[in-house]
Amino acid sequence: MTLRLLPETVINRIAAGEVVERPASAVKELVENSLDSGAANIDVVVRDGGQTLITVTDDGAGMTADELSLAVERHATSKLPDGDLTHISTLGFRGEALPSIGAVSRLTITSRPAGAGEAWAIDVEGGRKGAPRVAAHPPGTRIEVRDLFFATPARLKFLKTPRTELSHAQDAVKRLAMVHAGVAFSLSDGTRSVIRLTAPQGELFVRRLERLAAIMGREFADNALAIEAEREGIRLTGHIGLPTLNRGHATMQFLFVNGRPVRDRLLFGTVRAAYRDFLASDRHPLLALFLDVAPEAVDVNVHPAKSEVRFRDPGLVRGLIVGSLKHALAEAGHRASTTVAATALGAARPGDASAMAPHGGGGGPRPGATAVLPRNLADRAAHFHAPLPELDAPPGAPVAEAGADDGGDYPLGVARAQVHETYIVAQTGDGIVVVDQHAAHERLVYERMKAAMAEGGVKRQGLLIPEVVEMEEGAAARLLARAGELAELGLVIEAFGAGAVVVREVPALLGPTDAQGLVRDLADDLAEYAEALSLKERLGEVCGTMACHGSVRAGRRLNADEMNAILREMEVTPHSGQCNHGRPTYVELKLADIEKLFGRR
Numbered sequence: 233m234t235l236r237l238l239p240e241t242v243i244n245r246i247a248a249g250e251v252v253e254r255p256a257s258a259v260k261e262l263v264e265n266s267l268d269s270g271a272a273n274i275d276v277v278v279r280d281g282g283q284t285l286i287t288v289t290d291d292g293a294g295m296t297a298d299e300l301s302l303a304v305e306r307h308a309t310s311k312l313p314d315g316d317l318t319h320i321s322t323l324g325f326r327g328e329a330l331p332s333i334g335a336v337s338r339l340t341i342t343s344r345p346a347g348a349g350e351a352w353a354i355d356v357e358g359g360r361k362g363a364p365r366v367a368a369h370p371p372g373t374r375i376e377v378r379d380l381f382f383a384t385p386a387r388l389k390f391l392k393t394p395r396t397e398l399s400h401a402q403d404a405v406k407r408l409a410m411v412h413a414g415v416a417f418s419l420s421d422g423t424r425s426v427i428r429l430t431a432p433q434g435e436l437f438v439r440r441l442e443r444l445a446a447i448m449g450r451e452f453a454d455n456a457l458a459i460e461a462e463r464e465g466i467r468l469t470g471h472i473g474l475p476t477l478n479r480g481h482a483t484m485q486f487l488f489v490n491g492r493p494v495r496d497r498l499l500f501g502t503v504r505a506a507y508r509d510f511l512a513s514d515r516h517p518l519l520a521l522f523l524d525v526a527p528e529a530v531d532v533n534v535h536p537a538k539s540e541v542r543f544r545d546p547g548l549v550r551g552l553i554v555g556s557l558k559h560a561l562a563e564a565g566h567r568a569s570t571t572v573a574a575t576a577l578g579a580a581r582p583g584d585a586s587a588m589a590p591h592g593g594g595g596g597p598r599p600g601a602t603a604v605l606p607r608n609l610a611d612r613a614a615h616f617h618a619p620l621p622e623l624d625a626p627p628g629a630p631v632a633e634a635g636a637d638d639g640g641d642y643p644l645g646v647a648r649a650q651v652h653e654t655y656i657v658a659q660t661g662d663g664i665v666v667v668d669q670h671a672a673h674e675r676l677v678y679e680r681m682k683a684a685m686a687e688g689g690v691k692r693q694g695l696l697i698p699e700v701v702e703m704e705e706g707a708a709a710r711l712l713a714r715a716g717e718l719a720e721l722g723l724v725i726e727a728f729g730a731g732a733v734v735v736r737e738v739p740a741l742l743g744p745t746d747a748q749g750l751v752r753d754l755a756d757d758l759a760e761y762a763e764a765l766s767l768k769e770r771l772g773e774v775c776g777t778m779a780c781h782g783s784v785r786a787g788r789r790l791n792a793d794e795m796n797a798i799l800r801e802m803e804v805t806p807h808s809g810q811c812n813h814g815r816p817t818y819v820e821l822k823l824a825d826i827e828k829l830f831g832r833r
């Protein structure tokens with residue numbers, strides 16, 4: 233074979249395969265260019281999933297005729313004035329997006345700088361560039377991408393349905409809209425509007441939460457905790473959801489580094505670690521976190537899609553995120569998400585809610601409705617109107633005395649009764665609280681155990697015969713590098729030649745354990761998440777089991793003092809609003825909601 237240089241058009245199409253994976257990739261690159269140009273309004277149209285047409289129109293800085301001609305050349309950019317890749321402050325910097333898109337489509341760019349008397353346009357078809365020509369356009373830029381991948385037909389076979397491709401484009405726009413809350417965005421499929429986001433007003437946290445509510449839902453905004461922390465020049469802001477607001481997948485977790493949406497295993501593993509005590513392994517919290525890092529401390533030039541980053545000090549970033557999230561969750565105290573009450577009310581609401589429409593302040597029938605009267609109605613009415621006999625309250629179910637405290641001074645109210653020997657019913661100043669006594673007390677016991685472990689450390693049990701675990705050299709090196717952290721968790725390991733470690737002590741809490749399996753799982757955790765999740769989760773499971781067996785069981789009768797003691801301790805114990813698996817320990821129903829349930833409002 234003879235070596236030869238590939239034609240420029242083939243080189244561009246090869247590069248386009250990395251940058252433009254699907255229509256959503258083109259949308260992302262073009263919207264990022266609009267943001268870098270200082271646009272305040274960005275409108276996107278995606279027809280047939282982006283295969284036939286993509287247009288992105290903005291009111292940014294615009295380009296002259298000479299700049300247009302240069303913009304469609306490979307590696308031509310205005311975003312690296314000094315060529316320093318360690319100080320990247322823009323979303324784009326590689327100069328590959330426009331030529332890559334132009335190599336696989338029919339591309340037209342029309343642009344006019346502010347103050348210019350005329351606009352200019354340029355066409356690129358399958359990598360062949362035309363000459364700039366005079367055009368009509370207001371200040372800003374409009375980019376049209378027609379017949380995407382017509383020059384690389386093989387790629388068309390891998391595209392999904394138009395609806396699926398549109399959803400990917402929608403996700404790309406939403407991610408960029410989250411971090412740029414001061415910019416208005418719209419996305420349509422040519423016939424209907426899919427996204428329409430106005431630019432909210434106010435300070436950063438207010439604007440950002442409004443934007444997150446528009447994208448992630450009002451439920452998230454109502455149950456979000458603000459995050460703001462800084463350590464050694466790295467700043468973390470954003471909002472995280474309460475543990476009781478969770479999903480079965482991680483698609484509602486959004487992470488940004490220096491204004492750039494990223495998908496980083498380290499960051500996702502860190503989030504999992506922060507919520508480890510509050511959610512089951514198959515449940516995921518909702519959150520949006522924004523990291524601001526000095527450009528020289530992070531490498532964004534890892535992949536052409538710019539969705540991966542590398543931190544100079546990943547341990548510092550991980551510690552900041554875990555510490556900040558845990559602090560915010562602790563500050564939330566016993567708070568549970570409002571969706572808990574909404575779910576309870578939805579389950580209790582009658583099937584035909586319209587029949588409960590208010591009528592004269594009570595729940596009467598609708599006008600004109602035919603009532604079906606039960607037999608012996610008069611006898612039943614007389615029975616219900618008869619004077620009530622004195623209540624003989626069973627043990628553990630106190631009856632409120634006249635003038636008793638209405639619970640207004642306590643967030644979780646004052647205990648009024650125990651029902652089915654499982655649930656505590658408390659009265660607050662403006663509603664009622666129903667507490668699962670076993671789940672609540674289990675959480676309280678678990679938090680006490682965690683505090684005791686933090687003070688005295690995890691007790692260790694020495695192995696009579698140390699166990700040698702053989703593995704790959706890289707895996708062994710990762711484990712030995714974290715030997716100090718593992719020792720704090722009760723696992724003592726040492727090097728045992730190349731590609732092996734010896735286990736000398738294990739956490740006493742685990743009892744008889746498979747040291748080989750545990751160590752190998754830890755090596756996998758460190759490779760994927762940079763954290764010893766397996767060991768922490770096993771310790772957490774043991775503590776949870778011990779807390780479960782040591783807590784107040786369902787079916788046990790409690791007196792008023794015992795019930796109120798649980799309520800008071802819940803109010804001062806962090807995370808008491810949810811059990812270890814993210815389920816709520818109590819449900820609060822406001823009086824207004826109860827009145828609506830019975831048609832009184």
